[in-house]
Amino acid sequence: MLFMRVIIVLALVFIIIATIFIPPSYLRLADPFNGPMKAVARPPPPAALENYVLVIKADSEREAFYKLGYAHAYYRFFQMDVMRRVAEGRLAELLGPAALETDVYFRSRGLYISAAKTWEYIKANYPEYASLVEEYVRGVNDFLATNPPILEYLILGKKPEPWRPEDTFAINKLIAWSLSGGESDLTLKALVDRAGPWVLEVALKREVNTPILPRRATFSPVMHMLGESNNWIISPNFTQSGAPILANDPHLSLSAPPIWIFQRVEAPGYTVIGVAFPGTPVVVIGTNGFVAWGFTNTGVDVIDYYYYVWNGTKYLYNGVWLEAGKREEVLKACDADGRCSQRTLVVLETAHGPVIEYNGERYAMRWLGNNVTLEALALYQMGKARNLTEFLNALKYFVVPSQNTVYADIHGVVAYFASGYFPIRDGGYLPFNGSRGEGEWRRLVWLPSVLNYVNPPYLATANNKVADANIYLQWRWADRYRHDRIMELITQKIVAKGKVSVDDIKEIQLDTVDISCRDVKTLLRDYGGTSAKKLFDELSKWDCVMAADSVAAARYATFIYTLQKLAWGKYNVSLTFMPFEVTLEAIKRGYVDRGVVEEAAAEALKVDKPWGSLHTYDIEHVLGGVFPQLNYKPVAAPGSWFTVNVAPDFHVSHGPSVRFIVDFKEGVYMMLPGGPDGDPLSPLYDAMYMPWVRGEYVKVG
Amino acid sequence: MTQCTCRGYGVSMLKWVKYIGVALPLLGIAVESHWVNVVLLPFLGGVVFGLFATRRDLLLSPIAVLAPIAAVLLYYAAIDLPRLMRFIYLFPLFVLLWIVFWAVFFTLGALAGRLLSQKIKT
Numbered sequence: 001m002l003f004m005r006v007i008i009v010l011a012l013v014f015i016i017i018a019t020i021f022i023p024p025s026y027l028r029l030a031d032p033f034n035g036p037m038k039a040v041a042r043p044p045p046p047a048a049l050e051n052y053v054l055v056i057k058a059d060s061e062r063e064a065f066y067k068l069g070y071a072h073a074y075y076r077f078f079q080m081d082v083m084r085r086v087a088e089g090r091l092a093e094l095l096g097p098a099a100l101e102t103d104v105y106f107r108s109r110g111l112y113i114s115a116a117k118t119w120e121y122i123k124a125n126y127p128e129y130a131s132l133v134e135e136y137v138r139g140v141n142d143f144l145a146t147n148p149p150i151l152e153y154l155i156l157g158k159k160p161e162p163w164r165p166e167d168t169f170a171i172n173k174l175i176a177w178s179l180s181g182g183e184s185d186l187t188l189k190a191l192v193d194r195a196g197p198w199v200l201e202v203a204l205k206r207e208v209n210t211p212i213l214p215r216r217a218t219f220s221p222v223m224h225m226l227g228e229s230n231n232w233i234i235s236p237n238f239t240q241s242g243a244p245i246l247a248n249d250p251h252l253s254l255s256a257p258p259i260w261i262f263q264r265v266e267a268p269g270y271t272v273i274g275v276a277f278p279g280t281p282v283v284v285i286g287t288n289g290f291v292a293w294g295f296t297n298t299g300v301d302v303i304d305y306y307y308y309v310w311n312g313t314k315y316l317y318n319g320v321w322l323e324a325g326k327r328e329e330v331l332k333a334c335d336a337d338g339r340c341s342q343r344t345l346v347v348l349e350t351a352h353g354p355v356i357e358y359n360g361e362r363y364a365m366r367w368l369g370n371n372v373t374l375e376a377l378a379l380y381q382m383g384k385a386r387n388l389t390e391f392l393n394a395l396k397y398f399v400v401p402s403q404n405t406v407y408a409d410i411h412g413v414v415a416y417f418a419s420g421y422f423p424i425r426d427g428g429y430l431p432f433n434g435s436r437g438e439g440e441w442r443r444l445v446w447l448p449s450v451l452n453y454v455n456p457p458y459l460a461t462a463n464n465k466v467a468d469a470n471i472y473l474q475w476r477w478a479d480r481y482r483h484d485r486i487m488e489l490i491t492q493k494i495v496a497k498g499k500v501s502v503d504d505i506k507e508i509q510l511d512t513v514d515i516s517c518r519d520v521k522t523l524l525r526d527y528g529g530t531s532a533k534k535l536f537d538e539l540s541k542w543d544c545v546m547a548a549d550s551v552a553a554a555r556y557a558t559f560i561y562t563l564q565k566l567a568w569g570k571y572n573v574s575l576t577f578m579p580f581e582v583t584l585e586a587i588k589r590g591y592v593d594r595g596v597v598e599e600a601a602a603e604a605l606k607v608d609k610p611w612g613s614l615h616t617y618d619i620e621h622v623l624g625g626v627f628p629q630l631n632y633k634p635v636a637a638p639g640s641w642f643t644v645n646v647a648p649d650f651h652v653s654h655g656p657s658v659r660f661i662v663d664f665k666e667g668v669y670m671m672l673p674g675g676p677d678g679d680p681l682s683p684l685y686d687a688m689y690m691p692w693v694r695g696e697y698v699k700v701g
Numbered sequence: 702m703t704q705c706t707c708r709g710y711g712v713s714m715l716k717w718v719k720y721i722g723v724a725l726p727l728l729g730i731a732v733e734s735h736w737v738n739v740v741l742l743p744f745l746g747g748v749v750f751g752l753f754a755t756r757r758d759l760l761l762s763p764i765a766v767l768a769p770i771a772a773v774l775l776y777y778a779a780i781d782l783p784r785l786m787r788f789i790y791l792f793p794l795f796v797l798l799w800i801v802f803w804a805v806f807f808t809l810g811a812l813a814g815r816l817l818s819q820k821i822k823t
Binding site: 012014015018019022024026027028029030031032033034035036037039040041042627629630680681682683 | 729730732733734735736738739740744773777780781783784785787788791792794795796798799801802806809813
């Protein structure tokens with residue numbers, strides 16, 4: 001009896017201790033009814049996924065947008081929420097204190113403010129489009145009102161917050177920001193400070209880079225004022241079907257689920273198929289059966305930084321002391337057990353924009369996107385365009401980020417435009433002295449008015465130089481290799497067969513020949529020693545294919561990586577900050593010690609494993625750091641930094657975010673690097689991942 | 702087996718009451734609180750089980766708790782078996798944590814219930 005009493009007392013003590021000391025998150029994770037297991041009981045889908053494509057059929061555009069909102073939320077709400085929170089600097093509320101730095105970064109830059117202004121402007125000036133956005137938002141919120149069991153929220157112990165139209169525009173701003181160059185000016189300044197002015201000399205004049213446009217672009221001083229990927233077009237004269245072909249594989253972050261959702265919307269007056277960012281209703285890259293369009297980033301420089309003479313919160317601007325505006329931001333972080341803390345961030349605002357800190361120094365940031373910009377409206381109208389004129393009318397609304405826009409239509413027209421606007425000023429690659437009034441934007445140029453090419457026989461873009469121009473556009477053009485390889489392959493196919501087919505295009509998108517090997521062989525021959533000679537001999541027998549089973553490819557990639565590291569690592573910049581062409585030029589001119597060639601070659605020769613054992617796709621879920629089972633399975637990756645089928649770095653988390661091909665007679669083909677459904681418990685969560693790895697396509701239209 | 706020492710109840714009725722204890726954690730389906738679902742209900746279920754359990758039943762209490770666990774799994778399997786299988790495949794630790802918590806608190810409850818029943822008898 002005594003024994004039993006002791007037992008019961010111990011049991012009660014244990015219960016009390018357990019209640020106090022078991023973290024609430026453990027209880028949540030173990031709860032079979034209101035914990036993550038509840039996500040098993042998911043309601044049936046509101047709209048079908050046919051061939052991995054979200055299909056929305058509606059009797060009106062308003063109904064279509066409502067259904068899109070509902071379906072986007074059903075399939076991808078957690079991803080939508082993460083994206084809006086990143087843009088608005090509210091991620092730590094969801095993911096905990098680890099995300100606070102991200103919040104400080106984005107909250108100080110004020111993307112959410114310009115998103116809200118954009119929404120207000122659209123409501124006031126484009127009420128019809130605003131009503132469609134409202135329908136989309138209503139669809140999202142109606143889904144949330146069903147209290148759906150979304151796995152990630154059940155794990156985190158959080159509840160989804162309602163969607164607002166501003167959130168949709170915040171995602172647009174986030175995408176635009178991520179393609180606008182970030183802090184390149186500041187990084188370049190730091191590099192020049194450490195390495196010397198030769199960096200500018202080598203980096204700014206990159207004559208070796210192939211321009212997309214064959215002619216020099218001239219930006220006239222009296223021009224009227226207005227307010228990494230691959231794509232290509234082939235005119236009907238050179239296609240097997242006799243219709244133009246448009247291909248696009250935008251290189252963005254690879255994530256689980258993919259950054260895109262592939263959708264087909266069928267409504268009277270609005271039928272469009274293509275990829276959209278979950279959280280935003282409009283197709284970004286797609287076709288409506290009349291016109292097709294695709295994008296790669298031009299990277300033209302639309303961000304400037306300004307430094308000033310400061311006196312407390314006063315700054316000297318054009319000889320006058322001005323008091324900086326103050327924006328108080330309250331940042332909230334909530335941990336896994338629901339404990340929240342707050343932090344106040346004071347952001348100063350100058351005449352140029354919000355003040356950020358970089359390497360301990362204050363700079364004001366002026367970004368073209370931190371205004372009312374109407375890209376969403378442009379994309380909506382592109383989806384309704386029936387010909388080039390209508391398409392161009394839509395393109396006028398597209399401000400930022402500037403895109404290499406390829407166009408093809410059912411009438412047989414193909415065209416290229418560098419879309420977006422560009423601020424005319426003197427320079428722009430380094431921070432300006434704002435106190436002296438340097439770097440003021442004089443006017444904005446609508447880029448398609450200067451950078452265009454209608455009906456080229458064929459044309460490719462791969463983030464390389466848009467054109468040689470009489471003004472500074474940007475300096476970090478991607479190396480020419482992907483562009484040149486695409487053009488080389490199209491030419492070869494036309495020479496061999498006279499015409500190009502959809503299968504040829506697929507082959508080009510999947511090409512893994514790295515033609516930088518030609519430059520590297522020259523470098524090894526001219527500037528190397530014994531190891532370089534040995535590597536040169538080996539590479540001379542190699543076909544430059546970055547195959548996963550190739551040891552030569554592994555050695556080649558190791559050489560490139562080591563060379564970049566030796567050349568730039570000591571200056572404390574990211575290895576990918578400086579284009580490889582610049583590295584080659586700096587070595588040739590002797591600005592970078594030529595001994596790095598021998599050193600990198602010796603390092604490369606130590607590698608005796610196939611490329612695929614060093615080089616894998618590592619595609620992660622937002623919670624993948626804690627729950628790696630949510631990530632896609634790492635598999636050997638072919639390709640490299642410079643192949644058309646791009647796969648940069650050793651752990652590849654950036655690459656073709658969709659492969660998309662339109663032939664107006666043959667059909668529409670695509671493949672996404674993951675599944676259409678963002679729910680990790682869905683059998684479609686990673687359904688397209690391995691087909692994407694293998695280079696397969698699905699016909700979707 | 703079960704000695705009917707409780708006035709006015711038959712053996713079969715007591716057995717039935719014992720099974721109510723086993724089913725008690727399933728009430729969590731209507732409860733929001735994780736603590737109630739993971740700690741309190743299994744414990745109370747154990748208490749009810751222990752009140753009407755024999756000494757041998759008591760030894761079986763960690764196994765008896767498998768009955769409501771199986772019921773929960775059957776419930777989810779009936780809704781969507783492939784999703785349940787995928788959940789177990791992706792999050793075996795969550796499932797394990799749940800089973801361990803229920804087993805521990807149910808068993809502790811059963812011990813307490815048993816002691817209580819002895820007290821009532823005396």
